[in-house]
Amino acid sequence: MNSIPQVGSKVIIDLALGWNYFTHNDSELWICGYLYNHKPLDLIEKIPLLFDANTTNKIKDFISGLDGCYAFVIRTRKHLVFSVDQVASIPLFFSNIDKLLVVSSDPSMILEKMKTADRGLDDKSLTEISMSGYAINRKTIYKGIGKLQAGEFAxxxxxxxxxxxxxxxxxxxxxxxxYDYFKSVFLKTTLSVLRKMSNDLKGKNIVIPLSSGNDSRLIASGLKHLKVxxxxxxxxxxxxxxxxxxxxxxxLKLGYKWIHIPLxxxxxxxxxxxxxxxxxxxxVDTFNAVQFIQDILAIKLFKELRNNPNDVIVNGNTGDFICGAHIPTLNNHHKNYLDLFLDKHYSLWRDLRNSKNDNIIKNQLKKNLSFCYPGVNLDTMDYNHYEFLEWLGRQSNFIVQMQRSYDFNRLLWRMPFWDKDYMKFWGSVPLKFKLNGNLYSKVLREEDLGGVWSKEFEDLDSGHIFIKVFRKIIYLSLLIFDKSLHKRLNKNLFYYYLDDSGGVSFTPYHKYLFDKRGFRNRVSFRSAMYIKKKLSLLK
Incomplete structure (x- = not known):
């Protein structure tokens, strides 16, 4: 779509995944996602009016005021602006090809435009994805292709x-x-965010992927409290x-229709x-992270079962992070936040944790932190930096890509826990109330919204009796010899069969059973397969 002669750029958008295209006067707009406080035509009418000597600051202020989850590209005869939201829920990619700025919703479309000689892989990105499942900064696996980070515009x-x-x-x-103050504000903010969303979805069916955890349960019980x-x-x-x-x-307790998708x-x-x-x-390949595949079959089956255009998926992505449950405690540790960050997020494979790889990761993390914390010393990073890096890394590059399974199945969606008001609130909460999700978990059980937060709704025994007995026998047999061996053997033997959704079966059981590299979880194998496939394309 290049009908209007424009400043040196090319925009390539796949309209099949929820994107829409508009024109107004000499301007073009590509937009995807949802906005609470603006209509798409507001952007195409207002942003071009901001182009003057102070363009960048004016556009920054305008985008800062947008409320929702979105990505957009606006092009006029003299300007091009493109932006992602506060968690990059909908990705945008860019490259400079023959002095032409190319912007796309699909990095493979950019790759097709590049000369074969320019399609070199980025070694740092390969290392990062191998160790964590995602790349750092704006990098992708290809040197010439970049990806906007959460909270950025170009x-x-x-x-x-x-x-x-x-x-x-x-x-x-x-x-x-x-505590009482933050409890009050937490409840007020949560219900306000849910009320804003439900008002916006009047006439639609709100569909909640409901698990046994806190996040989806809070959405369901909060909406019940609001009488939705x-x-x-x-x-x-x-x-x-x-x-x-x-x-x-x-x-059943909330009185909502419930569907089981057997896997x-x-x-x-x-x-x-x-x-x-x-x-x-x-x-859905972003060239920046392994694809999120956990629920793609469940969403496919749900869509086939209902196929209702009024359904809107509302998931709990990702309340446990926002509330502080991922912040490690330094008690009883002889490590700082940086060491703990690598242990948590860059240890998909035990054999990749060495000084060379760790230094590569540390240098890239420092670059990412320096965007907002100039001169920061990683060795003295605090919990603020820890959460910042996870937000800009794992959350916005990997976890949020679960939304692609909805897009792929032509389902609308909302993410209330990535609402800016919600993020602002949790950014105001002191560490003592955030550690271990203390405020979050405690308030939910005190208030008991919808009557579903008592002990009777806690995790129920999922069975696996044979496996439990076998694990106990192995534990007792190895206890007197080698506890570390027991831990490794226990994981290799049982990890595959303890997955109640079957999501581990993309790779055969014997890969888990005979692994000697030290896998952490299923993403370990996904990352290895992803890198192997990309390297094979160069042969």
Missing amino acids: IKDGTEDFSIQRYFSFKYLVSSGN ENIICFTYGKEKSTEVRVGRKIA SLKTQKSFFGSDYFSKYENT
Whole structure:
């Protein structure tokens, strides 16, 4: 779509994944996602009016005021502006090809425009993805292709200048107050965010992927408290799994319709070998992280079951991070936050943790921190920096890509826990109330919204009796000899069969059983497969 002669740029957007295209006078707009406080035409009418000597600051202020999850590209005869939201929920990519700025929703479309000689892989990105599942900064696996980070926008004007600016950061502005104060504000903010969303979705069916955890349960019980009625819940996995049993019990108590999407190792294994899955992998590949595949079959089956255009998925992505539950405690540790960050997020494979690789990661993390914390010393990083790096890394590059399974199945979605108001609130909460999700978990059980927060709704035994007995025998047998051996053997033997959704079956059991590299979880194998596939394309 290049109908209007424009400043030196090319925009390549795949309209199949929820993107829309508008024109107004001499301006073009590509936009995806949702906005609470603006209509798409507001952007195409207002942003071009901001182009003057102070363009960058004016556009920064305008984008800072947008409320929702989105990505957009606006092009006029003299300017190009493109932006992602506060968590990069919808990715945008860019490259300079033959002195032409190319912007796209799909990095493979950019790759097709590049000369073969320019398609070199980025060694640092390969190392980062191998160790964590995602790349750091704006890098992708290809040197010539970049990806906007969460909270960024880019602008190019008629002078050929191109710059990337940050308009939002998940930084702390801690407020003073006691537990009761933050409890009150937490409840008020949560219900306000849910009320804004439900008002925006009047006439739609709110569909909640309901698990046994806090996040999806808070959405369901919070909407019940607000007397929202157009709710449908579904849970996927084995019939006797904790997720399914607790999910069913919560939905029944709240009076919501509940659907079980049965999944197993057998059905998932068959699915991972299908043409559908192969197409999904290729379509949602960001070149920046391994594809998020946890719920793609469940969403496919749900869509086939209902196929209702009024359904809107509302998931709990990602309340446990926002509330502080991922912040490690330094008690009893002889490590600082940086060491703990690498242990948590860059240890997919034990054999990749060495001084050379660790230094590569540390240097890249420092670059990322320096965007908002100039001159920061990584050795003295605090919990604010820890959460900042996870927000800008794992959350916005990998976890948020679960939304692609909805896009791929033509389902609308909302993410209330990545609302800017919600992020602002949690950025104001002192560390003592955030550690271990203390405020979050405690308030939910004290208030008992919807009556689903008592002990009877806690995790139920998911079975696996044979495995539990076998594990106990092995534990007792090895206890007197080698505790570390027991831990490794226990993981190699049972990790595969303890997955109640069958999501581990993209790779065969013997890979887990005989692994000697030290895998951490299923993403370890996903990252290894991803890198192997990309390297094979160069041969």
